Amino acid sequence: MDQNRISTEEFWNPEHVVEKFWNGLKEGTIYAKKCKECGAIEFPPHHACNACGYHDTEWTTLTGKGMLKTFVFTGALNARLELEDMGLKYVCGEVQFEEGPEMNAVILGISKKKAREITDHLPVRVRPVFYDMGRYTTLFFELDE
Numbered sequence: 001m002d003q004n005r006i007s008t009e010e011f012w013n014p015e016h017v018v019e020k021f022w023n024g025l026k027e028g029t030i031y032a033k034k035c036k037e038c039g040a041i042e043f044p045p046h047h048a049c050n051a052c053g054y055h056d057t058e059w060t061t062l063t064g065k066g067m068l069k070t071f072v073f074t075g076a077l078n079a080r081l082e083l084e085d086m087g088l089k090y091v092c093g094e095v096q097f098e099e100g101p102e103m104n105a106v107i108l109g110i111s112k113k114k115a116r117e118i119t120d121h122l123p124v125r126v127r128p129v130f131y132d133m134g135r136y137t138t139l140f141f142e143l144d145e
């Protein structure tokens with residue numbers, strides 16, 4: 001067998017990766033890719049490994065549980081207008097999934113008062129919220145307390 005042969009369908013069809021990811025969120029599943037060589041987890045899913053450069057990865061899922069490491073309230077320039085329009089309280093922060101990968105995320109339900117309470121206790125546990133935005137479902141987080 002030719003070791004350099006690229007076996008994943010996704011390699012030739014990156015849109016399939018994107019579609020599976022978004023469809024997964026709709027069903028409450030967080031898809032990621034796991035490197036077949038070094039085991040690193042790629043999130044958002046990507047068809048090659050960023051850790052070691054290996055070309056082949058396989059599908060895996062994340063629980064969505066993780067730790068909120070840092071957060072900020074958004075200012076006028078980086079506000080998420082669609083969230084403001086919905087009247088949601090939120091912050092933007094850095095979440096590390098329990099499986100390893102990190103992402104910049106929106107964390108819902110954090111008021112100024114709550115922010116003051118948790119600031120000295122970071123990192124704090126968060127859990128996923130699959131939020132229906134109308135045309136699509138996206139991944140947010142909330143405090144797991």
Ligand SMILES: [Zn+2]
Pocket residue numbers: 035036037038039040049050051052053054
């Ligand atoms: Zn790898």
